Every structure is written in C-alpha cells, then in structure tokens.
Amino acid sequence: MKKIILTMGCLLGLSMSSIAAEDAVSSLLKSYQAEGASAASAEQGKQQWQQKQGDRSCVDCHGTDLTQAGKHVRTSKVIQAMAPSVNPKRLSDAKKIEKWFKRNCKWTYDRVCSAQEKANFLTFLKGQ
Amino acid sequence: MQAVLIWDLPLRLFHWLLVLSFALAWGSAGDDRYLNLHLSAGYVLLALLLFRLVWGIYGGHHARFKFLPLKIQLAIDYAKGIARQQTPHYVGHNPLGSWAVLLLLGLLFLLSFSGISVLGGEERQGLLKGWLSPAMGDWFRHVHLLIFQSLQILLSLHIIAVFIESYLQQSNLIKAMLTGYKSLPETSKASRQQPWVAALLLFGSISIALGVYHQPANYEPLPDNQVWRAYCGECHLAYHPSLLPAAAWQAMLAQDDHFEEALDMDEATALEILAFLTENAAETALTEAAWKIKQTTPTPAPLRITKTPHWQEQHQHVAESVWQHPQVISRSNCAACHQDAEQGWFQDSAMRLPSSITNEDS
Numbered sequence: 429m430k431k432i433i434l435t436m437g438c439l440l441g442l443s444m445s446s447i448a449a450e451d452a453v454s455s456l457l458k459s460y461q462a463e464g465a466s467a468a469s470a471e472q473g474k475q476q477w478q479q480k481q482g483d484r485s486c487v488d489c490h491g492t493d494l495t496q497a498g499k500h501v502r503t504s505k506v507i508q509a510m511a512p513s514v515n516p517k518r519l520s521d522a523k524k525i526e527k528w529f530k531r532n533c534k535w536t537y538d539r540v541c542s543a544q545e546k547a548n549f550l551t552f553l554k555g556q
Numbered sequence: 557m558q559a560v561l562i563w564d565l566p567l568r569l570f571h572w573l574l575v576l577s578f579a580l581a582w583g584s585a586g587d588d589r590y591l592n593l594h595l596s597a598g599y600v601l602l603a604l605l606l607f608r609l610v611w612g613i614y615g616g617h618h619a620r621f622k623f624l625p626l627k628i629q630l631a632i633d634y635a636k637g638i639a640r641q642q643t644p645h646y647v648g649h650n651p652l653g654s655w656a657v658l659l660l661l662g663l664l665f666l667l668s669f670s671g672i673s674v675l676g677g678e679e680r681q682g683l684l685k686g687w688l689s690p691a692m693g694d695w696f697r698h699v700h701l702l703i704f705q706s707l708q709i710l711l712s713l714h715i716i717a718v719f720i721e722s723y724l725q726q727s728n729l730i731k732a733m734l735t736g737y738k739s740l741p742e743t744s745k746a747s748r749q750q751p752w753v754a755a756l757l758l759f760g761s762i763s764i765a766l767g768v769y770h771q772p773a774n775y776e777p778l779p780d781n782q783v784w785r786a787y788c789g790e791c792h793l794a795y796h797p798s799l800l801p802a803a804a805w806q807a808m809l810a811q812d813d814h815f816e817e818a819l820d821m822d823e824a825t826a827l828e829i830l831a832f833l834t835e836n837a838a839e840t841a842l843t844e845a846a847w848k849i850k851q852t853t854p855t856p857a858p859l860r861i862t863k864t865p866h867w868q869e870q871h872q873h874v875a876e877s878v879w880q881h882p883q884v885i886s887r888s889n890c891a892a893c894h895q896d897a898e899q900g901w902f903q904d905s906a907m908r909l910p911s912s913i914t915n916e917d918s
Contacts, residue, residue, distance in 0.1 A: 502885075503889055
C-alpha cells in the first residue's frame with residue numbers, strides 16, 4: 429500500500445513540475461501568437477540557436493550540448509545546463525524567460541528578438 | 557681533560573630546529589603562495605622560543621639562564637681578552653655570547669609577535685584576528701621586516717663569533733652544538749641528556765608545523781545580500797562591494813550600459829543593490845584588498861576593478877599568456893586563481909595558479 433501511494437505521489441509530483449514548465453512556456457507561446465507569430469518550429473529554433481549573427485551565437489555561451497553546463501564567453505562564469513531534461517528549473521518562470529530573451533538577444537544579436545524567433549527558441553529548448 | 561656533556565639533547569634540538577624554522581620562514585617570506593609554510597615555520601619558531609624560556613628556568617645546568625655569565629664587567633673583560641687573543645675560559649657560553657643569546661632570543665620573540673600582528677591586521681587571521689586594522693597590520697609589517705634585517709646582522713655576527721671563539725678556545729664549537737660534548741677538565745659540571753624532553757620537543761614541533769600548515773583559513777563571512785548575489789552574479793563573479801569605492805558603484809548603477817551589456821534593473825532591485833554596495837564599499841576597509849583599494853584609488857574612481865591602481869600593482873607580474881589561458885580567459889575571472897573570490901576576501905593564502913598554468917614572469 430505504501431509503495432503504491434509513494435509511486436502515485438512521485439508521478440503526480442513529476443507531472444506537476446512538467447505542467448509547471450508547460451505553463452510558463454505555453455502561456456508565452458500563446459502571447460507570441462497573439463503578437464503575430466505563426467506556428468512555432470523546433471527545427472527553426474535549433475537553427476537560430478546555432479546560427480551566428482554578426483560574430484555571436486547562442487552556442488558561444490550555452491554550448492552545443494544543452495545537457496552540459498556552458499561558460500560565459502567573456503567572464504568564464506559557469507552557466508547551468510539549458511536543457512529542462514537535466515535542469516528542471518529551466519523554462520519554469522515566464523518572467524525569467526522574458527528577461528533573458530531581452531538581455532541576451534540584445535547582447536548576442538544587438539537587437540530585440542521577434543515573437544516568432546522567441547516562439548521557435550522556446551519550442552526547441554523545451555524538447556532538450 | 558675529557559669529553560664532558562655540556563649541551564643537553566633538548567637544547568641542541570632546540571638550536572637546530574630554530575635554525576631550520578628560521579631558514580624556512582626566510583625562504584617562504586614575501587611570496588603569497590607560500591604563506592602557509594611561512595606561518596607554519598613562524599609558529600614552530602615561537603613554540604621553540606617558549607620552550608627555551610621554560611628550559612632556561614627548569615632545564616639542565618648549562619641551559620639555565622641564571623648560570624649565564626651576564627655581569628657587564630665580565631663582558632668587558634672578555635672583549636678585552638679577544639683583543640689580546642687570550643680569553644678566560646668558560647665552560648658554557650662566554651659573557652658576550654650570553655648577551656648575544658638573550659638578544660637573539662628577544663629579537664626572535666619580537667619577530668614572531670610582529671608577524672602575528674601582520675597576520676591579524678592584514679590577513680584577518682590567526683591569534684590577533686579582529687584586534688588590528690589593516691593600517692596597523694601594515695605598520696607591523698614594516699616592524700617585522702626591520703627586526704628581520706637586524707637579525708640578519710646579528711646572526712652573521714653570531715656565526716663569525718662561533719668561528720673566532722672556536723679558534724681562541726682551540727675547540728670546535730659547531731661540533732659541540734651537534735654532539736653536546738666539549739673537551740674539559742674532569743671537574744666541570746656536566747649536563748644530563750634528557751632524551752624524553754627532547755622527544756617531546758620534537759613531537760611538539762612537528763605537530764605544530766603540520767597543524768598550522770594544513771589549517772584552512774578561517775573566514776568570517778563578509779556582508780552578503782541575496783538580491784545582489786543573485787543579480788550581479790548571473791554573468792560574472794559577484795564582485796564584493798568592498799572592491800570599489802562607493803562613488804564607483806553609484807556611477808555604475810546610474811547608467812544602463814554595463815560594460816557593453818544592458819543592466820536592465822527595475823527600480824526596486826536597483827535601490828536595494830545600490831544600498832548594499834555603497835554601505836559595504838572599499839571605504840569600510842573590511843579586508844586588506846578593500847583597505848588598499850581605498851588608499852590608492854583616485855577620484856573619479858575607475859568602474860573596472862582591474863583598472864584600479866591596487867589591482868594593477870598586484871597583477872603586474874602576471875604574464876599575458878596566463879590571461880589567455882583557457883582556464884582563465886579574462887582578467888575579470890578572479891575565481892580562476894583566487895579560491896576565496898566568491899566570499900570576497902582575496903586572501904594571500906587562498907591564491908593558487910591552476911596547476912596547468914606556469915607564470916613565466918614569476
């Protein structure tokens with residue numbers, strides 16, 4: 429009996445955390461659609477992630493394998509893994525996601541990312 | 557004439573351990589990477605001195621201070637005797653040697669105490685931690701150096717005197733301090749070896765040496781703030797506020813451009829962080845680094861810590877190749893070499909070059 433309750437509890441907990449992640453990402457995806465983005469594509473997101481614009485890309489700091497920690501290209505500070513599969517805190521807070529989009533798009537691309545780009549990024553990242 | 561034991565084992569052990577610890581302390585002086593060795597040698601030296609004090613009261617006959625020929629007249633007579641190359645015979649130390657012994661011991665005590673004061677004031681470590689300001693620590697550093705230089709002179713005289721005495725007495729005094737025996741009339745009062753005391757002394761010295769050497773530095777936590785640490789530590793090390801004057805922090809947070817990135821702080825966060833920064837800035841002199849930065853940074857202060865005169869002076873001998881090394885990458889990456897960078901202390905003893913790097917300049 430204890431085992432069953434424990435298992436149910438774990439499953440519930442896990443599903444709740446993934447629901448939480450879903451909540452942040454899906455609510456943001458809805459808002460991007462409202463801003464005019466069409467269907468988001470994980471494949472596009474991956475391309476964006478790896479493509480250099482100017483002389484910088486996301487890979488420079490976050491690395492190509494998102495299950496590994498990255499390193500800030502200027503300061504060498506360790507950046508925790510981006511993949512939600514190894515780092516459940518990633519993509520769980522909508523405010524944080526927006527903040528980092530604002531900061532990092534500015535530094536990496538020297539401009540704001542469009543709603544479409546952000547939608548693609550999120551769709552790509554949540555599957556990592 | 558026969559071989560008579562004059563210098564017992566504890567005394568001889570004391571003497572040579574003193575030589576060893578002084579030499580080790582000398583060799584490890586001035587280089588921040590060897591501070592643990594320097595402290596370990598210094599504490600052993602102090603322990604040896606304390607032993608000598610006790611032994612001088614309770615020890616074997618020739619070790620006792622009360623049997624040292626210290627009367628001034630005797631010293632004058634002995635000096636005259638040296639000039640005539642005919643000195644009165646003393647079984648243990650002669651009058652001049654006795655005064656030299658006391659002077660040496662006294663200076664060595666002062667050397668130890670001044671060293672502990674530097675440690676307490678500048679490094680905020682050790683027995684006097686928290687009792688002295690960095691300014692006082694710095695003053696004691698000058699005293700420590702001055703005493704060391706006096707000792708260099710005195711020790712040179714000591715060594716010369718040993719040779720002169722050996723010649724005048726036709727007796728190998730160095731050998732005597734190694735074996736303990738001098739060739740003397742049978743009636744001379746002998747010492748006893750006392751091996752157990754010597755064993756205890758040796759054991760004690762080794763314990764202190766190893767204990768001090770391996771003791772991790774004892775940090776008091778510096779002022780900290782969760783919001784500051786979380787926000788300012790996102791892209792780089794959260795540089796402790798004590799590393800820049802308050803005016804520099806104010807200027808830095810007054811603009812959105814943060815070294816080519818956007819600070820992007822909401823007002824509430826900015827207020828809290830700015831308050832924390834200005835309240836704990838270099839003016840507080842919480843650490844040696846803070847104090848030196850406060851003393852030497854001009855107004856208006858540079859916003860980059862690496863542009864402060866103190867930083868530049870401290871890192872002037874670091875080769876460019878070290879900054880380019882993949883484990884370092886940038887001058888802003890303090891934590892690559894400073895193991896206590898996160899805590900904000902930047903103590904000398906917590907500095908290690910990553911093992912894969914050699915610094916050609918040093």
